[in-house]
Amino acid sequence: MKNETQEFKWVGKRPIRPDGVDKVTGRAKFGADMHLPGMLIGRVLRSPHAHARIRSIDTTKAASLPGVKAVVTGSDFPPPPPPVWQAAGEVPVNFRDLARNVMARDKALYDGHAVAAVAATSAAIAEEAIDLIEVDYEVLPHVIDVKAAMKPDAPLLHDDLFTDGVSPKPDKPSNIAKRMEFAVGDIEAGFSKADVVIEREFTTKPVHQGYIEPHACVVDSSEDGRLFIHCSSQGQFMVRQFCARVLDVEISKVTVVPAEIGGGFGGKTTVYLEPTAGLLSRITGRPVKMVMSRTEVFRASGPTSGGATKIKIGATKDGTITAAQATLAYQAGAFPGSPIGPGCMCAFAPYNIQNVNVVGHDVVVNRPKVAAYRAPGAPISEFGVECVIDEIAEKLSIDPIALREKNAARQGTKAYYGPTFGPIGFVETLEAAKQHPHYSAPLGENQGRGVASGFWFNIGGDSSASVHINEDGTATVIEGNPDIGGSRASLAQMAAEVLGIDYDKIRITVADTSSVGYNFLTGGSRVTFASGKAVIEAANGAISELCARAAKLWEIDADAVEWVDGEARPAGDNAGDFEPMPLSTIAGASGKTGGPISGHASLNVKGAGPGFGTHICDVEVDQETGRVSVIRYTAVQDVGRAIHPGYVEGQLQGGVAQGVGWALNEEYIYDKDGRLDNPGFLDYRVPVASDLPMIDTVLVEVPNPNHPYGVRGVGEVPIIPPMAAVANAISDALGVRLKDLPMSPPKVLASLSNGGSRTPS
Amino acid sequence: MAKVVIPAGLSQQFTGGKSEFEINAKTVRAVIRCLDKDFPGIGKAIEIDMAVAVDGEIYHDPLLESVAPDSEVYFLPRIGGG
């Protein structure tokens, strides 16, 4: 661990998280833990077809079952909003598609697409009622594979979808929703300067975020049209906005109370059940609880895209990369909106390359609409890039870390998608990886070592927070981001540091949408950075007021008071000779000096610091079964500054585990009819404890100059390198380059039977 | 004159392939207005979809950011995250 610095009292320490006791005792209330009097249970009927026109739905039998209080279909919802992308917080949202994903209207577009829902007095009755709903489907041809969906004769999902980003505007609809391109320099000239050019094609499978808590909500609608929503999500303000749009109600009538959230990883940045529960509650006048089964989570909530990528990189003999080209196609699922943009922009971002061309396609297929998943889009493109870079290093007999160092983006490097990097720590991560004992440790038989790097932008965004000084000298921090991985702790630590009081004297609350200003959701690795900045600014506001109150008590000017170590002091000799006044004294007298003392901040936080990581992975391959075991793993990352190093390490370790699952096991398997074959944890196998070794972490700290404590986002980067690190390690062990994820035993065995020799270039 | 760059996707759709412009403007809003005057519709596309990097600094909801005569202004897709 580098820089666990002594210059701060709380920043960089590892205090117990404020919500910790609730989470180890079972007290913490997650989405499904809410019970309201008179509560009904809602269930969803889902399409068994990958693609089907809904001719009619007969709900009479279901509605007449005793105990059933309401049955709804798409026609009971308000008409979908206009089919345009609209700015919604940080990212554009197409609310028409959102509404149609929540409940199908004329067509079911994937196995698992919601087509009707019921509310009943018990789960058993609701489930019985679901079986009584009769849907007349006209089954249509479907398409699951991204490349197949791009063909001109592919079954069309939407007859009003025309490829965006091409000129002239196409007159025929297509499954290709968007084409985008990023280009700098002269790509052909770049390749012509290269001594070695390697071009490879890769595929990645859609993988699910795999949060252990299924989606869950309780919604209570009042007679005057207000909606009270208790649910687990990555953003209560997102839920408020999305439900208001889908149900066509004013935002001020919607209150969303954030439950504790049992993992999200991007998958809970949208709504599935909440609008339906709201509609059922509105009809019945009773609270409605809806919880997805695990099967529903897999069939109907967003995985990330699968992708088909072609990566071409050229380099001179000394290892200088002269040109890099990528063609990317990402599955969006049933509606447009894959993370193709970030996929394009991240692909080569770790490197300073003069000639770059990246073309991306956003493609709809008959699968659930993708949702964000940790660094959305980046792992898919960077997987191929990091594999090709490794192959170039091998070909040129250059150490793979040295090759990366030679081409690494540094401060001042202009990224091909636009911005010029400020202080970044990519080179530092490479250096730390090279120096790590892991990198030079001996390997045994059938073992190999791989290296890969990764880049993610990180974001800031709209953030609000309040700091209230209590009359006994403690403080209450109010913020608005669901705490998924310890952010209450990091925010409280920064508040303690600024206020100069003990961490234990601060209570922090994640407030509902009516109790704190707007916050963009918990995602993009923004909370400790952006909401942290709001908390710091709010705390500084409270300090200004505390100083002003001390000045009144001392009868001196406010600017003659300074705040040091949690107490007001006269600023210099001229200010007067007063004993320092602790926060508790000022707070206790606040009524006499002007009333309660608080600080507030609402701001759009800019200046997120980009994140870079470099991973080292050792694998052992069982040549008989094809099973690949990760036997040692080290993740190095520039984290800016770790506010709570324990939870920062946890982000790295968790990202690696998900990446290893993506590399080796996880995939959606569809049958020929387009039905998901493995919608459960038994067959969709996420890594378990016995699949993984300890995951060593090295926190490199190159502070982000745009944050008072140097914070960078940390949560996204660690899922990017593992797929390539594992693939490169397998190549080192076997001399075979695997290009299709997951690298499961059958694929490893097949590649071995193909000779197991070095791939010809 | 600030150097303004739009991604190839936008240039194919709106500007006939031209992706670099010299624009005399003091704010990002003025840059967008200027582009939209020459290429109607691009302003709306930028408003919905685009962030901006002015001299290396990324802004997600661009409007009022200052642009200097020697600034580099890059429009890029907005970034969310997991």
Next chain:
Amino acid sequence: MPRQHVTTEVNGEPQDFLCEPQETLLDVLRDELHLTGTKEGCSSGDCGACSIMVDGRLVCACLMFGVEAQGKTIETIEGMAEGDKLHPLQTKFLEEAALQCGFCTPGFLVAAKALLERNSDPTETEVRYWLAGNLCRCTGYDKIVRAVMDVAAETRET
């Protein structure tokens, strides 16, 4: 079908309840007894979030019917701390940041306690295989495994 009357002991207290024959013990714990610390992640015994002890055996509450609990002794996460004194595993999980979202945590704690009651000196491999029935998607298991081994070591010393 009439609701059945079931008599059990839960976390040291006598407890009876009525339940439908098809209701799982998990449903009973969560919906009838409002012991929501036991979590539902899959309902198929794959994730371990509903790990509880029944007559001293570690089970997934989703794989047992409520009526099967007749005459049995049940321990859930809510019974793990004694008054305001946390179990050493609970304390260690907090000290070592062995949880992130906290959803799988009750199941891990119950399972880890069961392990340490039968093996006070588990190897890392033994800990990993014992806990292989509990899924965690946040932590990569590193800090969980360390916390369990640290508690085992500290318990052996005292």
